[in-house]
Amino acid sequence: MKYSKATDYALHTVLYLARNPAEKNMGVKELAEQQNISPTYLSKILNKLVKEGMIYSSSGVNGGYALSPHWENISFLDIIHAIEGKSSLFDCCLNSNPECSIKKVMLAAEQKLEEELRNKKIADLV
Template sequence: MKYSRATDYALHTILFLAKNGSEKNMGVQELAEKQSVSPTYLSKILNKLVKEGMIRSSPGVNGGYSLSPHWEEISFLDIIQAIEGKTSLFDCCLNSNPDCSIKKVMLAAEMSMEQKLRNTKLSDLA
Protein backbone atom coordinates (compact mmCIF):
# COMPACT_ATOMS: atom_id res chain seq x y z
CA MET A 1 0.00 0.00 0.00
CA LYS A 2 1.31 3.41 -0.88
CA TYR A 3 -0.01 6.93 -0.57
CA SER A 4 0.82 9.52 -3.18
CA ARG A 5 3.58 12.08 -2.73
CA ALA A 6 0.82 14.70 -2.51
CA THR A 7 -0.31 13.19 0.80
CA ASP A 8 3.24 13.46 2.12
CA TYR A 9 3.38 17.14 1.12
CA ALA A 10 -0.05 17.83 2.63
CA LEU A 11 0.88 16.26 5.98
CA HIS A 12 4.18 18.13 6.14
CA THR A 13 2.58 21.42 5.06
CA ILE A 14 0.06 21.31 7.90
CA LEU A 15 2.82 20.46 10.35
CA PHE A 16 4.93 23.40 9.09
CA LEU A 17 1.94 25.72 9.48
CA ALA A 18 1.32 24.43 13.02
CA LYS A 19 4.93 24.97 14.02
CA ASN A 20 4.81 28.44 12.46
CA GLY A 21 1.85 29.42 14.64
CA SER A 22 -1.77 28.86 13.82
CA GLU A 23 -2.48 32.54 13.18
CA LYS A 24 0.58 33.34 11.03
CA ASN A 25 0.58 33.13 7.24
CA MET A 26 3.20 31.29 5.23
CA GLY A 27 3.57 31.80 1.51
CA VAL A 28 3.44 28.98 -0.98
CA GLN A 29 7.02 29.70 -2.02
CA GLU A 30 8.34 29.22 1.51
CA LEU A 31 6.28 26.06 2.03
CA ALA A 32 7.47 24.69 -1.32
CA GLU A 33 11.13 25.42 -0.53
CA LYS A 34 10.88 23.59 2.81
CA GLN A 35 9.78 20.48 0.92
CA SER A 36 11.81 20.88 -2.28
CA VAL A 37 8.69 20.86 -4.42
CA SER A 38 7.35 23.10 -7.15
CA PRO A 39 5.14 25.94 -5.84
CA THR A 40 2.69 25.24 -8.66
CA TYR A 41 2.32 21.60 -7.63
CA LEU A 42 2.04 22.50 -3.94
CA SER A 43 -0.63 25.11 -4.76
CA LYS A 44 -2.88 22.34 -6.11
CA ILE A 45 -2.48 20.43 -2.86
CA LEU A 46 -3.09 23.56 -0.79
CA ASN A 47 -6.29 24.24 -2.73
CA LYS A 48 -7.64 20.82 -1.69
CA LEU A 49 -6.83 21.55 1.95
CA VAL A 50 -8.52 24.97 1.71
CA LYS A 51 -11.58 23.38 0.12
CA GLU A 52 -11.81 20.91 3.02
CA GLY A 53 -11.53 23.77 5.54
CA MET A 54 -8.24 22.59 7.07
CA ILE A 55 -6.29 25.70 6.12
CA ARG A 56 -7.15 29.25 5.10
CA SER A 57 -5.87 31.25 2.18
CA SER A 58 -5.30 35.00 2.44
CA PRO A 59 -4.54 37.06 -0.67
CA GLY A 60 -2.29 40.07 -0.82
CA VAL A 61 1.23 41.14 0.04
CA ASN A 62 1.14 39.68 3.54
CA GLY A 63 -1.09 36.81 2.48
CA GLY A 64 -0.43 33.14 2.35
CA TYR A 65 -1.75 30.10 4.13
CA SER A 66 -2.61 29.55 7.77
CA LEU A 67 -4.36 26.89 9.79
CA SER A 68 -8.10 26.90 10.30
CA PRO A 69 -9.39 27.74 13.78
CA HIS A 70 -10.16 24.06 14.50
CA TRP A 71 -6.75 22.79 13.37
CA GLU A 72 -6.10 20.84 16.59
CA GLU A 73 -8.91 18.46 15.60
CA ILE A 74 -7.44 17.60 12.17
CA SER A 75 -6.41 13.96 12.03
CA PHE A 76 -4.00 12.18 9.74
CA LEU A 77 -7.04 10.46 8.20
CA ASP A 78 -8.72 13.82 7.46
CA ILE A 79 -5.67 14.99 5.52
CA ILE A 80 -5.18 11.69 3.70
CA GLN A 81 -8.82 11.60 2.63
CA ALA A 82 -8.67 15.23 1.48
CA ILE A 83 -5.88 14.28 -0.92
CA GLU A 84 -6.52 10.63 -1.77
CA GLY A 85 -10.31 10.50 -1.50
CA LYS A 86 -12.44 8.19 0.59
CA THR A 87 -12.50 5.08 -1.53
CA SER A 88 -11.37 1.77 -0.08
CA LEU A 89 -7.78 0.67 -0.61
CA PHE A 90 -8.95 -2.84 -1.51
CA ASP A 91 -11.18 -3.52 -4.49
CA CYS A 92 -12.48 -7.10 -4.42
CA CYS A 93 -12.93 -8.69 -7.82
CA LEU A 94 -15.95 -10.57 -6.44
CA ASN A 95 -17.96 -7.54 -5.39
CA SER A 96 -21.18 -9.44 -5.96
CA ASN A 97 -20.24 -11.92 -3.19
CA PRO A 98 -20.85 -10.30 0.23
CA ASP A 99 -19.39 -13.38 1.96
CA CYS A 100 -15.96 -13.08 0.37
CA SER A 101 -13.56 -13.98 3.19
CA ILE A 102 -10.64 -12.16 1.56
CA LYS A 103 -12.64 -8.95 1.32
CA LYS A 104 -13.63 -9.23 4.99
CA VAL A 105 -10.00 -9.55 6.12
CA MET A 106 -8.82 -6.69 3.93
CA LEU A 107 -11.63 -4.35 5.01
CA ALA A 108 -11.07 -5.19 8.70
CA ALA A 109 -7.36 -4.34 8.33
CA GLU A 110 -8.22 -1.12 6.54
CA MET A 111 -10.67 -0.17 9.27
CA SER A 112 -7.99 -0.73 11.94
CA MET A 113 -5.53 1.44 10.07
CA GLU A 114 -8.15 4.17 9.56
CA GLN A 115 -8.96 4.12 13.28
CA LYS A 116 -5.28 4.68 14.14
CA LEU A 117 -5.05 7.53 11.61
CA ARG A 118 -8.34 9.02 12.84
CA ASN A 119 -7.08 9.02 16.45
CA THR A 120 -3.73 10.63 15.58
CA LYS A 121 -3.94 14.40 15.26
CA LEU A 122 -1.34 16.62 13.62
CA SER A 123 -1.45 18.72 16.78
CA ASP A 124 0.08 15.71 18.59
CA LEU A 125 3.25 16.29 16.55
CA ALA A 126 3.27 20.07 16.75
Protein backbone atom coordinates in the same frame (compact mmCIF):
# COMPACT_ATOMS: atom_id res chain seq x y z
CA MET B 1 -0.04 -0.13 0.74
CA LYS B 2 1.22 3.18 -0.46
CA TYR B 3 -0.09 6.72 -0.33
CA SER B 4 0.83 9.26 -2.97
CA LYS B 5 3.59 11.83 -2.55
CA ALA B 6 0.84 14.46 -2.40
CA THR B 7 -0.30 12.99 0.92
CA ASP B 8 3.26 13.10 2.24
CA TYR B 9 3.56 16.75 1.21
CA ALA B 10 0.16 17.61 2.68
CA LEU B 11 1.01 16.04 6.05
CA HIS B 12 4.36 17.83 6.22
CA THR B 13 2.86 21.16 5.14
CA VAL B 14 0.14 21.04 7.79
CA LEU B 15 2.73 20.14 10.42
CA TYR B 16 4.97 22.98 9.28
CA LEU B 17 2.06 25.44 9.52
CA ALA B 18 1.22 24.10 13.00
CA ARG B 19 4.78 24.63 14.21
CA ASN B 20 4.88 28.26 13.08
CA PRO B 21 3.09 31.32 14.45
CA ALA B 22 -0.61 31.37 13.64
CA GLU B 23 -0.63 35.13 13.16
CA LYS B 24 1.64 34.86 10.11
CA ASN B 25 0.31 33.63 6.79
CA MET B 26 2.84 31.65 4.80
CA GLY B 27 3.21 31.94 1.07
CA VAL B 28 3.18 28.90 -1.16
CA LYS B 29 6.76 29.58 -2.22
CA GLU B 30 8.00 29.46 1.38
CA LEU B 31 6.00 26.28 2.05
CA ALA B 32 7.27 24.63 -1.13
CA GLU B 33 10.89 25.49 -0.32
CA GLN B 34 10.56 23.64 3.00
CA GLN B 35 9.99 20.41 1.06
CA ASN B 36 11.97 21.23 -2.06
CA ILE B 37 8.95 20.89 -4.36
CA SER B 38 7.30 23.00 -7.01
CA PRO B 39 5.04 25.80 -5.72
CA THR B 40 2.60 24.96 -8.53
CA TYR B 41 2.35 21.35 -7.39
CA LEU B 42 1.99 22.36 -3.74
CA SER B 43 -0.75 24.87 -4.68
CA LYS B 44 -2.88 22.00 -5.98
CA ILE B 45 -2.42 20.14 -2.71
CA LEU B 46 -3.17 23.25 -0.65
CA ASN B 47 -6.37 23.85 -2.61
CA LYS B 48 -7.64 20.43 -1.51
CA LEU B 49 -6.87 21.25 2.12
CA VAL B 50 -8.61 24.64 1.78
CA LYS B 51 -11.66 22.94 0.24
CA GLU B 52 -11.86 20.62 3.27
CA GLY B 53 -11.55 23.56 5.69
CA MET B 54 -8.27 22.48 7.28
CA ILE B 55 -6.40 25.55 6.15
CA TYR B 56 -7.47 28.86 4.71
CA SER B 57 -5.92 31.14 2.17
CA SER B 58 -5.86 34.88 1.84
CA SER B 59 -4.63 37.04 -0.99
CA GLY B 60 -2.80 40.31 -0.98
CA VAL B 61 0.53 41.57 0.29
CA ASN B 62 0.28 39.67 3.57
CA GLY B 63 -1.60 36.78 2.00
CA GLY B 64 -0.77 33.14 2.13
CA TYR B 65 -1.92 30.06 3.99
CA ALA B 66 -2.69 29.42 7.64
CA LEU B 67 -4.33 26.68 9.65
CA SER B 68 -8.02 26.79 10.45
CA PRO B 69 -8.92 27.99 13.97
CA HIS B 70 -9.64 24.42 15.14
CA TRP B 71 -6.51 22.86 13.66
CA GLU B 72 -5.84 20.84 16.82
CA ASN B 73 -8.61 18.47 15.72
CA ILE B 74 -7.08 17.70 12.32
CA SER B 75 -6.16 14.02 12.17
CA PHE B 76 -3.84 12.20 9.85
CA LEU B 77 -6.91 10.51 8.38
CA ASP B 78 -8.55 13.88 7.65
CA ILE B 79 -5.53 14.92 5.60
CA ILE B 80 -5.28 11.56 3.84
CA HIS B 81 -8.96 11.69 2.89
CA ALA B 82 -8.60 15.26 1.63
CA ILE B 83 -5.81 14.21 -0.73
CA GLU B 84 -6.57 10.58 -1.59
CA GLY B 85 -10.34 10.53 -1.28
CA LYS B 86 -12.41 8.21 0.86
CA SER B 87 -12.56 5.11 -1.30
CA SER B 88 -11.37 1.79 0.06
CA LEU B 89 -7.75 0.76 -0.38
CA PHE B 90 -8.86 -2.74 -1.37
CA ASP B 91 -10.87 -3.38 -4.48
CA CYS B 92 -12.19 -6.95 -4.50
CA CYS B 93 -12.34 -8.54 -7.95
CA LEU B 94 -15.51 -10.34 -6.82
CA ASN B 95 -17.34 -7.17 -5.86
CA SER B 96 -20.67 -8.78 -6.60
CA ASN B 97 -20.09 -11.35 -3.83
CA PRO B 98 -20.85 -9.79 -0.42
CA GLU B 99 -19.69 -13.00 1.29
CA CYS B 100 -16.11 -12.73 -0.02
CA SER B 101 -13.93 -13.77 2.93
CA ILE B 102 -10.86 -12.00 1.52
CA LYS B 103 -12.76 -8.74 1.23
CA LYS B 104 -13.94 -9.06 4.85
CA VAL B 105 -10.38 -9.50 6.13
CA MET B 106 -9.03 -6.62 4.06
CA LEU B 107 -11.83 -4.24 5.08
CA ALA B 108 -11.42 -5.14 8.76
CA ALA B 109 -7.70 -4.37 8.53
CA GLU B 110 -8.42 -1.11 6.73
CA GLN B 111 -10.87 -0.10 9.47
CA LYS B 112 -8.18 -0.66 12.11
CA LEU B 113 -5.69 1.42 10.13
CA GLU B 114 -8.23 4.21 9.72
CA GLU B 115 -9.01 4.16 13.43
CA GLU B 116 -5.31 4.56 14.25
CA LEU B 117 -4.94 7.43 11.77
CA ARG B 118 -8.15 9.06 13.05
CA ASN B 119 -6.72 9.05 16.58
CA LYS B 120 -3.40 10.61 15.56
CA LYS B 121 -3.66 14.39 15.41
CA ILE B 122 -1.20 16.81 13.89
CA ALA B 123 -1.26 18.58 17.27
CA ASP B 124 0.32 15.45 18.79
CA LEU B 125 3.52 16.23 16.85
CA VAL B 126 3.75 19.93 17.64
